[in-house]
Amino acid sequence: MSWLKNWTWPTRLRDKGIVGMNRRNIRYIGRYNARRLYPLVDDKLKTKLLAQQYGITTPELIGTVTTQFGVKHMSDMLDGHQGFVVKPAKGSGGKGILVIEKVENGLFYKPSGASLTMEDIERHVSNLLSGLYSLGGSPDVAVIETLINFDESLLEYTYEGVPDIRVIVFKGYPVMAMMRLSTAASDGKANLHQGAVGVGLNIATGAALRGVQFDRPCYSHPDTGHDLASLVVPQWETLLHLAAGCYEMTGLGYLGTDMVLDRKHGPMLLELNARPGLAIQMTNGEGLRRRLDLIERQPDNVPVAKRVAFAQHHFARKSELVDNPDTPSATA
Amino acid sequence: MSRLPFYFIVGLLLLVGIVASVHRHLQFEIPWFPGEQRQVWEIEAVINFNAQNGPVQVDLALPSHQAGFRVLTENTASSGYGLAYQADELGRQAQWTIREAAGSQQLYYSVQMLVSPDSRAPIQTPPGIPAVTPWESPYDTAASQLIDRAWDRSANNATFARELILDINGERQGENARLLLTQMQPSALIVRLLNQAGVQAREVSGLLLEDGRRRQTLSSWIQVFDQTAEEWTLFNPATGEQGQPENLLLWETGGRAVLEVQGGTNSRVSFSMLTHYQPASAAVRNHYSDDTLLNFSIHSLPLEEQALFQTILLIPIGALVVVFLRVLVGVKTSGTFMPVLIALAFIQTTLLTGLIGFLLIVAVGLIIRNYLSYLNLLLVARVSAVIITVIAIISIFTVLAYRMGLSAGLTVTFFPMIILAWTIERMSILWEEEGPKQVLVQGGGSLLTAVLAFLAMNNPWVRHITFNFLGVQLILMAFILLLGNYTGYRLLELRRFKPITEDEKPS
Numbered sequence: 001m002s003w004l005k006n007w008t009w010p011t012r013l014r015d016k017g018i019v020g021m022n023r024r025n026i027r028y029i030g031r032y033n034a035r036r037l038y039p040l041v042d043d044k045l046k047t048k049l050l051a052q053q054y055g056i057t058t059p060e061l062i063g064t065v066t067t068q069f070g071v072k073h074m075s076d077m078l079d080g081h082q083g084f085v086v087k088p089a090k091g092s093g094g095k096g097i098l099v100i101e102k103v104e105n106g107l108f109y110k111p112s113g114a115s116l117t118m119e120d121i122e123r124h125v126s127n128l129l130s131g132l133y134s135l136g137g138s139p140d141v142a143v144i145e146t147l148i149n150f151d152e153s154l155l156e157y158t159y160e161g162v163p164d165i166r167v168i169v170f171k172g173y174p175v176m177a178m179m180r181l182s183t184a185a186s187d188g189k190a191n192l193h194q195g196a197v198g199v200g201l202n203i204a205t206g207a208a209l210r211g212v213q214f215d216r217p218c219y220s221h222p223d224t225g226h227d228l229a230s231l232v233v234p235q236w237e238t239l240l241h242l243a244a245g246c247y248e249m250t251g252l253g254y255l256g257t258d259m260v261l262d263r264k265h266g267p268m269l270l271e272l273n274a275r276p277g278l279a280i281q282m283t284n285g286e287g288l289r290r291r292l293d294l295i296e297r298q299p300d301n302v303p304v305a306k307r308v309a310f311a312q313h314h315f316a317r318k319s320e321l322v323d324n325p326d327t328p329s330a331t332a
Numbered sequence: 333m334s335r336l337p338f339y340f341i342v343g344l345l346l347l348v349g350i351v352a353s354v355h356r357h358l359q360f361e362i363p364w365f366p367g368e369q370r371q372v373w374e375i376e377a378v379i380n381f382n383a384q385n386g387p388v389q390v391d392l393a394l395p396s397h398q399a400g401f402r403v404l405t406e407n408t409a410s411s412g413y414g415l416a417y418q419a420d421e422l423g424r425q426a427q428w429t430i431r432e433a434a435g436s437q438q439l440y441y442s443v444q445m446l447v448s449p450d451s452r453a454p455i456q457t458p459p460g461i462p463a464v465t466p467w468e469s470p471y472d473t474a475a476s477q478l479i480d481r482a483w484d485r486s487a488n489n490a491t492f493a494r495e496l497i498l499d500i501n502g503e504r505q506g507e508n509a510r511l512l513l514t515q516m517q518p519s520a521l522i523v524r525l526l527n528q529a530g531v532q533a534r535e536v537s538g539l540l541l542e543d544g545r546r547r548q549t550l551s552s553w554i555q556v557f558d559q560t561a562e563e564w565t566l567f568n569p570a571t572g573e574q575g576q577p578e579n580l581l582l583w584e585t586g587g588r589a590v591l592e593v594q595g596g597t598n599s600r601v602s603f604s605m606l607t608h609y610q611p612a613s614a615a616v617r618n619h620y621s622d623d624t625l626l627n628f629s630i631h632s633l634p635l636e637e638q639a640l641f642q643t644i645l646l647i648p649i650g651a652l653v654v655v656f657l658r659v660l661v662g663v664k665t666s667g668t669f670m671p672v673l674i675a676l677a678f679i680q681t682t683l684l685t686g687l688i689g690f691l692l693i694v695a696v697g698l699i700i701r702n703y704l705s706y707l708n709l710l711l712v713a714r715v716s717a718v719i720i721t722v723i724a725i726i727s728i729f730t731v732l733a734y735r736m737g738l739s740a741g742l743t744v745t746f747f748p749m750i751i752l753a754w755t756i757e758r759m760s761i762l763w764e765e766e767g768p769k770q771v772l773v774q775g776g777g778s779l780l781t782a783v784l785a786f787l788a789m790n791n792p793w794v795r796h797i798t799f800n801f802l803g804v805q806l807i808l809m810a811f812i813l814l815l816g817n818y819t820g821y822r823l824l825e826l827r828r829f830k831p832i833t834e835d836e837k838p839s
Contacts, residue, residue: 006827006830007826007827007830008826008827008829008830008833009826010820010821010826012833013821013825013826013829013832013833016829016832016833018821018825018829018832020819020820020821020822020825020829021662021822021825022659022818022819022820022821022822023819023820026817026818026819027819068710095765123708126708126710127708127711130710130711130712131711132711132761194766212831215828215831216831217831281829281832282829282831282832285832286832287832
C-alpha cells in the first residue's frame with residue numbers, strides 16, 4: 001500500500017478548506033468573472049492602458065509591434081534602451097516573454113548571460129505576432145516595456161529572474177498572497193511547476209509564512225542559500241491597495257494580480273489573471289475556502305482602504321518559518 | 333441564484349430519456365442486451381438514371397432465399413412508378429414502369445436478410461450449356477490451348493475451373509490468356525471457356541456484406557455445376573478460391589443483367605448496408621408500424637443515413653468519457669476532444685494497429701516539425717506544412733504496410749489528419765516550453781482517454797444501446813450536465829494537495 005502514501009482523503013482536503021479546480025471554475029470564476037470582462041486582462045496592452053487610466057502604476061511602455069512589417073523597424077524603437085522586456089499581449093503562463101538585461105556592441109543579453117542578435121529578437125517577435133504564444137493561436141501584438149529594476153532588498157531571494165508577488169483579490173479584498181522566486185531549476189522563470197520557490201505571505205505584514213519548492217517545504221533559497229524567514233515585502237500596504245484597486249478597474253470578482261517592486265517606482269502591476277491557479281494554497285499551507293466564504297458575507301461597495309484593513313485584520317497569521325512552528329490561527 | 337431550474341431540466345431529461353427507452357423496449361421488443369438474437373442485414377439499393385422524356389422500364393434483379401440467408405421483408409420507394417415483382421426459374425426481378433419521366437430519377441429497393449446458417453439454397457437444375465459462339469482466328473487456338481492445359485491438370489469440373497481461373501487471372505497468366513483478355517472481361521471469359529469445354533458454369537453477382545458500408549457495388553463471381561454432388565459451387569474469379577465467403581450475399585444467379593433500364597441513360601445501382609440484431613421472435617415477425625410520433629426515430633431513415641448515425645450516436649459516449657476523466661479524475665489531454673476523434677479512428681483501425689499507427693505518425697511528425705521550427709515560418713504556414721507531412725507519413729506507412737503484406741496497416745488512413753497535425757504542433761510547442769516530461773504527461777493522458785473512449789464506444793452492449801435506444805442520448809446529456817455542476821475535488825487533486833494536509837499531523 002506504499003503508493004497510497006501520496007494520496008489523501010477528500011474529507012481532509014475539505015477540512016483544510018482547499019479549493020479544487022472544479023470549485024474554482026464553477027463557484028468563483030464562473031460566478032464572479034463576467035466573460036465580457038476577460039479581454040481586459042487577457043490582453044496585456046489593454047490592461048496596461050486601463051491601469052494608466054485608474055492611476056495604477058505599471059512598467060513604462062516603450063512601444064508595440066503590431067505588424068510583421070513593423071518588426072523591421074523595431075531596432076529604431078529599441079535604440080537607447082539598456083534593458084527591455086518583450087511580451088505577447090495575449091500570452092499566458094509566462095510564455096513568449098523575452099527579457100533583455102543589457103545591450104552591448106549590438107548584442108542583447110538575457111539574464112542568464114546568453115546573447116542574442118537583433119535577428120534573433122526579430123524572429124521571436126515575428127513568431128509572437130503570428131500567434132505562437134497567444135491563447136488559441138490567434139494573431140497577437142508584441143508589447144515592449146522597460147526592464148524593471150527590482151528592489152535590492154529582495155535581491156538575495158532570487159536567482160536571475162524578477163521575483164513577483166501574486167495577490168488573489170476576491171470581490172476587491174486581498175485574500176491570499178505569495179511571492180514567486182525564480183531558481184536555477186526554473187530557468188529564471190517564476191513558474192512554480194517549473195521549480196520556482198513559492199513563499200506564502202502574511203496578508204497583514206507581507207512577511208514570509210512558508211516556503212515551498214516542488215510542493216515540498218523549503219526554508220532557504222536553493223541557489224542563493226538565503227534564509228526565507230527574514231523575507232518581508234517592503235511597501236506592503238501600498239501593494240495591497242494597488243492590488244485591491246484592480247477590482248474597480250476590471251470589475252472581475254476573482255482576480256489574480258501579479259505585482260513587482262521597482263527600485264524607483266515602488267509596487268507596480270505587471271499583469272492580471274482572470275483564472276488564477278490554486279498553487280497559492282500550497283505556498284500558504286492553507287485553503288482559500290474559509291477566507292472566500294468570509295468575504296462572500298461582506299457587503300458590496302466598501303472603499304479600497306477599508307477592504308485592505310479588513311483583510312489585514314482577519315487574515316493575519318504567524319510564520320511557520322520562525323523557530324516555534326505554530327498551527328495557523330483561526331481565521332473566520 | 334437558484335439551481336432549481338437546472339435540476340428540473342436534468343430531471344426532465346432523465347425522465348424523458350428513461351420513458352422513451354422503456355417504451356421502445358416494450359413496444360418494439362428490443363432487448364436491453366445484444367445477446368440471444370438473430371443478425372439481420374438491411375440492404376438498400378439505389379438506382380440512379382436520367383430519364384429521356386418518355387416511357388421508362390427498369391428491371392432490377394432481386395436476391396432470393398439462399399445458403400446462409402433468408403429474405404425477411406422487402407420494400408420499395410418510387411413515387412409515380414408502377415411496380416411488379418416477377419419470378420421465374422432464373423431468379424426474381426422487380427419491374428418499375430412509368431409512361432413519362434424526365435430528368436434525374438431515383439428508385440429505392442430495400443431488403444432485410446436474416447442470417448440463418450441452416451438455410452439451404454433452393455434446388456436448382458443446371459440450365460444446360462448455352463450455344464457456344466465460335467472464336468475467330470487467332471483466338472480459337474488460344475482458347476483451345478488454354479482449355480487443354482487446364483483439362484490435363486484437373487480431375488473434375490471443380491478443379492478444372494480452378495486451374496482455368498489460375499491460368500487466366502493468377503501468376504501463371506500466359507500469352508494466350510492475355511490475348512483473350514483483350515476481347516472479354518475475365519469472368520465472362522472464364523465462363524465462356526468453361527462452357528466451351530462442356531462444363532456448366534455461369535457468372536453471378538454478389539454483394540460483400542460489411543457493416544455500415546455505403547455506395548458499394550456488386551462483384552462478379554463464378555458458379556460451376558458439380559455433376560456428382562448435383563449442386564453449384566462458387567469460385568472467386570480473381571483467386572480461384574472455392575466456396576462461398578460467409579459475408580457474401582448472392583444478388584443475381586440467373587446469369588442475367590442486374591439492372592436493365594429502357595428509356596434512360598447513365599443508369600447505375602449502388603448498395604448501402606447495415607447490420608443489427610433483433611430478437612429471434614421479432615426478426616421473423618418483423619414490424620414496421622405506421623409512422624406515428626413515437627415511431628419518430630432515425631430507424632425510419634434510409635439505410636445510408638442510418639449507417640452514418642450508428643457512428644454519430646457513439647460520439648456522446650466518447651464525450652462522456654472525456655468529461656468524466658477531466659472533471660472527476662483531472663487527466664490532462666492535448667486538445668479537449670481530440671481523444672474522441674482518435675478513438676473514432678481506432679474503431680476503424682482496431683486498437684493495436686491504431687495505437688502503433690498513432691505513435692508512429694506523431695513521433696515521425698514531431699521529428700519533422702522539429703526541423704520546421706528552424707525554418708522560422710509563420711504559424712499557419714507551419715501547421716499547413718505539418719498537415720502535408722502527416723499525409724506523406726500516412727501514405728508512406730500505407731505503402732510500406734501493403735508491400736510487407738500487412739493489410740492492417742492500410743487502415744491508418746482513417747486517422748483525422750488535420751487533428752493529427754494540430755496535435756503534433758501542440759506537442760512540439762509543449763516540448764520546447766515545458767520539456768519532454770509534459771509532452772509525455774499530456775500525450776499519455778490523451779492516449780489513455782482515447783483508449784478508454786474507444787473501449788467504451790466499441791463495447792457491443794454500448795453500441796446496441798446507443799443505436800437502438802435514442803432516449804439514452806438524453807440520459808447521457810443529463811449526466812454530462814450533472815458532471816458540469818460538480819464542485820468537488822478531482823482524483824488527482826487528492827495527490828496534488830497532499831503536502832498541505834500533512835502539516836496538521838502532530839509530529
